[in-house]
Amino acid sequence: MKQILVQKDAYYDSVFLMLINQDVKKIEGITEAVVSMGTELNVELLGEMGLVNEEVTAATPNDLIIAVEGRDDAAVTVAIEAARELLNKKSSSEEGAAYRPSSLTAAVKAIPEANLVVISLPGEFAAREVRKALMNDLHVMLFSDNVSLEQEIELKNLARDRGLLMMGPDCGTAIINGKPLCFSNVVRRGTIGIVAASGTGLQEVACSIEKLDAGVTQAIGTGGRDLKNEKVGGTMMLMGIEALKNDEMTKVITVVSKPPAATVAATVIDALKRTGKPCVVHFIGLDKRPAEGNVHYAGNLEEAAGMAVALTRNESYEPRVFTIPTGDVDALVDRETQKMAGGQVNLRGLYTGGTLADESMILLYDALGGVYSFESKDPEFVLKDPHRSQGHTIVDLGEDVFTVGRPHPMIDPSTRTDRIEKEMEDDTMAVMLLDCVLGYGSHPDPAGAMVPFLKDAKDRAAGRGGYLSIIASVTGTGGDFQNMDEQRRKLEAIGVVVMPSNYQAAMLALEIMNKVGQR
Amino acid sequence: MNVAKINKLFGEEINAINMGLESFAENLQREGVAVTQVEWRPPAGGDKELAALLDSLEANRDLDIDAANREAAQRILSGKPTLIDIGIAGEVIPGMHKKLILHAGPPVTWDRMCGPLKGAVLGGIVYEGLAADLAEAEKLAAGGEITFEPCHHHDAVGPMAGVVTASMPVWIMENTTFGNRAYATLNEGLGKVLRYGANGTEVIEKLRWMADELAPILRKALALRGSIDMKNIIAQLLQMGDEGHNRNRAGTSLFIRELAPYLVQLDDPKEKLARVLAFMHENDHFFLNLSMPASKCTVDAARYIEGSSIITTMARNGTDFGIRISGLGDAWFTGPAGMVDGLYLPGYTAEDAAPDIGDSVITETAGIGGFAMAAAPAIVKFVGGTPADAINFTKRMYEITAIENDTYQIPNLDFRGTPTAIDVLKVVETGILPAINTGIAHKEPGVGMVGAGLVEPPVSCFTDAVKAFVKKYGR
Numbered sequence: 001m002k003q004i005l006v007q008k009d010a011y012y013d014s015v016f017l018m019l020i021n022q023d024v025k026k027i028e029g030i031t032e033a034v035v036s037m038g039t040e041l042n043v044e045l046l047g048e049m050g051l052v053n054e055e056v057t058a059a060t061p062n063d064l065i066i067a068v069e070g071r072d073d074a075a076v077t078v079a080i081e082a083a084r085e086l087l088n089k090k091s092s093s094e095e096g097a098a099y100r101p102s103s104l105t106a107a108v109k110a111i112p113e114a115n116l117v118v119i120s121l122p123g124e125f126a127a128r129e130v131r132k133a134l135m136n137d138l139h140v141m142l143f144s145d146n147v148s149l150e151q152e153i154e155l156k157n158l159a160r161d162r163g164l165l166m167m168g169p170d171c172g173t174a175i176i177n178g179k180p181l182c183f184s185n186v187v188r189r190g191t192i193g194i195v196a197a198s199g200t201g202l203q204e205v206a207c208s209i210e211k212l213d214a215g216v217t218q219a220i221g222t223g224g225r226d227l228k229n230e231k232v233g234g235t236m237m238l239m240g241i242e243a244l245k246n247d248e249m250t251k252v253i254t255v256v257s258k259p260p261a262a263t264v265a266a267t268v269i270d271a272l273k274r275t276g277k278p279c280v281v282h283f284i285g286l287d288k289r290p291a292e293g294n295v296h297y298a299g300n301l302e303e304a305a306g307m308a309v310a311l312t313r314n315e316s317y318e319p320r321v322f323t324i325p326t327g328d329v330d331a332l333v334d335r336e337t338q339k340m341a342g343g344q345v346n347l348r349g350l351y352t353g354g355t356l357a358d359e360s361m362i363l364l365y366d367a368l369g370g371v372y373s374f375e376s377k378d379p380e381f382v383l384k385d386p387h388r389s390q391g392h393t394i395v396d397l398g399e400d401v402f403t404v405g406r407p408h409p410m411i412d413p414s415t416r417t418d419r420i421e422k423e424m425e426d427d428t429m430a431v432m433l434l435d436c437v438l439g440y441g442s443h444p445d446p447a448g449a450m451v452p453f454l455k456d457a458k459d460r461a462a463g464r465g466g467y468l469s470i471i472a473s474v475t476g477t478g479g480d481f482q483n484m485d486e487q488r489r490k491l492e493a494i495g496v497v498v499m500p501s502n503y504q505a506a507m508l509a510l511e512i513m514n515k516v517g518q519r
Numbered sequence: 520m521n522v523a524k525i526n527k528l529f530g531e532e533i534n535a536i537n538m539g540l541e542s543f544a545e546n547l548q549r550e551g552v553a554v555t556q557v558e559w560r561p562p563a564g565g566d567k568e569l570a571a572l573l574d575s576l577e578a579n580r581d582l583d584i585d586a587a588n589r590e591a592a593q594r595i596l597s598g599k600p601t602l603i604d605i606g607i608a609g610e611v612i613p614g615m616h617k618k619l620i621l622h623a624g625p626p627v628t629w630d631r632m633c634g635p636l637k638g639a640v641l642g643g644i645v646y647e648g649l650a651a652d653l654a655e656a657e658k659l660a661a662g663g664e665i666t667f668e669p670c671h672h673h674d675a676v677g678p679m680a681g682v683v684t685a686s687m688p689v690w691i692m693e694n695t696t697f698g699n700r701a702y703a704t705l706n707e708g709l710g711k712v713l714r715y716g717a718n719g720t721e722v723i724e725k726l727r728w729m730a731d732e733l734a735p736i737l738r739k740a741l742a743l744r745g746s747i748d749m750k751n752i753i754a755q756l757l758q759m760g761d762e763g764h765n766r767n768r769a770g771t772s773l774f775i776r777e778l779a780p781y782l783v784q785l786d787d788p789k790e791k792l793a794r795v796l797a798f799m800h801e802n803d804h805f806f807l808n809l810s811m812p813a814s815k816c817t818v819d820a821a822r823y824i825e826g827s828s829i830i831t832t833m834a835r836n837g838t839d840f841g842i843r844i845s846g847l848g849d850a851w852f853t854g855p856a857g858m859v860d861g862l863y864l865p866g867y868t869a870e871d872a873a874p875d876i877g878d879s880v881i882t883e884t885a886g887i888g889g890f891a892m893a894a895a896p897a898i899v900k901f902v903g904g905t906p907a908d909a910i911n912f913t914k915r916m917y918e919i920t921a922i923e924n925d926t927y928q929i930p931n932l933d934f935r936g937t938p939t940a941i942d943v944l945k946v947v948e949t950g951i952l953p954a955i956n957t958g959i960a961h962k963e964p965g966v967g968m969v970g971a972g973l974v975e976p977p978v979s980c981f982t983d984a985v986k987a988f989v990k991k992y993g994r
Contacts, residue, residue: 100558106918120539243525440546
């Protein structure tokens with residue numbers, strides 16, 4: 001079987017054609033192949049090989065000849081197609097190495113196999129790029145904030161119509177196919193799928209899962225407004241749940257969110273019930289409920305992880321506050337309160353993770369009879385000056401009011417260390433409660449950056465004849481580049497009590513405050 | 520709810536595009552993820568109003584700009600510039616007459632013409648015998664006796680001053696796919712030449728020799744040879760280190776190869792034939808006056824396509840830089856001609872330079888010239904020094920073009936087609952201006968070429984064109 005094609009006036013370099021020739025000859029079932037320009041010599045050669053027809057004899061050096069002989073029609077057709085493809089092959093080998101496309105459109109053109117766009121541009125420009133990404137069938141992680149609610153609704157509707165992920169806006173973290181995006185920890189792959197409308201909430205749950213020697217299939221972020229706002233209506237949460245339902249690797253689905261709108265919460269629960277897979281829900285600030293069928297309710301972030309892991313192992317979950325023996329907790333409380341002075345009565349929570357601050361706030365608010373913060377629901381407990389603590393105070397230092405002109409405190413610890421310097425002057429402070437968030441995106445040594453200030457604060461309290469108790473937790477994994485064990489050691493070396501989770505840290509702080517109250 | 524695409528993503532390797540914080544890309548790289556960082560800039564140079572205009576076009580679903588641009592680009596790709604003959608301007612160029620002088624660039628009046636253009640116009644008047652000397656010519660030019668029109672209004676193109684007068688011989692290029700033609704004079708060589716505004720006796724004498732001896736001999740050889748496929752030659756020269764605008768050494772050589780066997784068959788005296796061959800051989804830019812009309816007749820086929828934002832003309836006259844858009848008819852959008860950033864011949868500096876001038880930027884409009892810079896490592900000095908710079912130079916142009924050429928390929932880029940069919944919407948969107956290679960004329964008439972380099976077109980002509988485009992097609 002032979003096939004001969006002559007393409008008039010199609011010039012190609014002869015060396016280039018020789019290479020194509022080689023490749024075409026290698027195709028299975030091909031006995032002879034010539035891809036060459038119609039020079040006199042080549043035409044003669046083709047004649048000797050019997051690959052000649054009228055068109056070939058009439059060909060000029062400007063005409064391209066593709067002549068193939070092979071076992072059967074199919075093989076020859078494949079070879080001709082291959083030759084054509086090689087002739088028109090676009091270079092992509094070194095594309096993207098040194099050269100950077102200057103627009104999304106150009107990037108898509110250069111990397112047609114791209115499947116995800118991470119966008120952290122200024123908010124005012126972000127929506128436009130998200131729209132383009134979605135129109136190009138690319139999934140989106142939108143880290144940027146300052147994207148309006150109207151834009152969020154429009155973009156999420158577009159994403160839903162096109163069946164794509166649109167994580168965000170203001171989505172700080174996600175783990176897709178085991179790969180950490182933006183602010184994210186290195187968590188091993190496993191069987192638990194997470195959808196979260198809360199950044200550090202997702203990080204805390206994922207890290208807690210890793211601490212229990214289990215792993216994550218996907219951790220999808222939705223952005224904080226996804227469930228909060230009825231108009232957004234949990235669009236991305238519902239899509240995430242649906243995708244995890246269809247995902248064979250995912251055995252257990254875990255959902256975490258800041259307090260959702262009531263109608264949205266009901267829709268999400270319904271969706272979870274329909275998955276038929278065991279599900280764990282934690283809506284931060286909502287009371288724990290008994291399980292309904294396949295849907296289990298967790299009371300805190302660590303518990304959400306614990307319940308999910310137990311479900312993957314078909315074990316029953318035993319709720320408990322502390323994972324260390326009760327006796328040890330009591331001893332810790334005694335040790336931490338022993339040397340405190342009489343005037344030390346206040347708790348100060350200085351957080352870099354928003355959801356972690358929320359979690360502690362909710363755990364401690366009623367128990368301590370009200371806690372001041374920058375955005376308290378109770379006007380009586382709104383800080384007069386956000387930069388100055390009063391009574392019991394918990395602040396999320398990632399709020400815009402604290403970061404003016406500075407990067408987020410997870411990147412730049414100075415916002416918090418400045419605050420610690422201020423707090424250490426206050427002799428009413430009994431307990432300082434902290435987070436320490438590791439992972440990509442975060443500062444390379446958040447513990448090390450705090451330690452000198454924390455030591456100073458402890459020394460000051462001692463100098464005043466008292467004792468400052470500092471309780472912290474480290475959100476991270478062994479895979480994180482900051483080295484979790486070393487971070488923990490740095491804190492412990494100066495007498496900071498490091499608890500296994502933010503929940504336990506807050507609960508220990510509460511025990512200590514209770515003890516303080518009994519004095 | 521269809522989430523099949525999300526589940527598909529779960530089964531794939533992530534291949535990410537990162538826009539914004541570079542550390543996010545670096546982190547992904549550390550985790551072994553393929554990631555492309557976008558060198559993002561605010562759209563439309565941060566001009567929100569303009570960005571909103573661009574968005575309004577996208578929002579208009581009745582208007583299929585992409586389809587119109589595909590059509591325009593396809594026309595450019597399917598064009599087949601063919602050299603068919605040499606003729607006399609007054610006899611072959613539509614609308615040409617004795618008192619009409621064609622010039623490069625968008626329309627310009629005598630009083631606004633730059634030095635080199637004025638010089639060339641005066642030389643042209645004398646050459647035509649309309650005036651006995653330059654002083655008399657100046658009176659005619661200033662007195663309204665002479666009509667000035669752009670070459671581009673008469674299917675012609677001219678390098679630098681681009682002056683064409685009625686009795687000059689011109690190449691006749693035909694786009695055989697569409698049947699339209701383009702014209703350009705024969706290249707005069709370097710040194711004191713009319714296109715750089717020189718107009719002394721030796722300049723006029725050389726022009727006469729070209730009309731009396733060079734053109735007729737070449738015409739006879741060409742007649743013997745038969746028409747020449749220019750597309751083929753351009754495809755080859757790109758693989759031989761030319762880009763068809765600032766380097767034409769390979770093109771000139773190829774052209775001589777095409778004609779030499781026929782030149783030697785002519786009955787003209789050996790000395791004359793030798794003069795013709797030597798003239799072509801001694802002028803590395805002889806081919807420029809062929810690559811230009813070849814480009815012109817190719818791009819012209821893409822004019823007047825409703826809804827197309829492809830740039831079909833770029834040209835400068837030393838005062839203004841102007842562009843025309845396929846979907847916007849005959850309208851010119853102009854801005855001040857820039858100064859060329861370049862290298863100077865011994866004895867000259869930037870002080871001596873005239874602003875950007877010439878129709879030669881038609882090569883870039885057709886996807887060669889600066890757009891094929893990666894193909895011409897020999898002249899990388901113009902773009903900052905290294906072949907890598909030249910490659911990035913070309914790669915950037917893919918971002919503002921509609922298509923990759925299927926015939927003009929760049930060996931350095933693994934035979935990727937040159938970026939072709941400039942989209943004015945993309946230019947404004949990305950802020951990437953077309954890369955233009957060019958020669959530099961002395962600002963005083965009559966001195967000639969002083970260097971060569973790169974020039975940036977004025978942003979305003981592109982933004983003005985986009986505004987007009989939105990006015991016509993937006994909602």
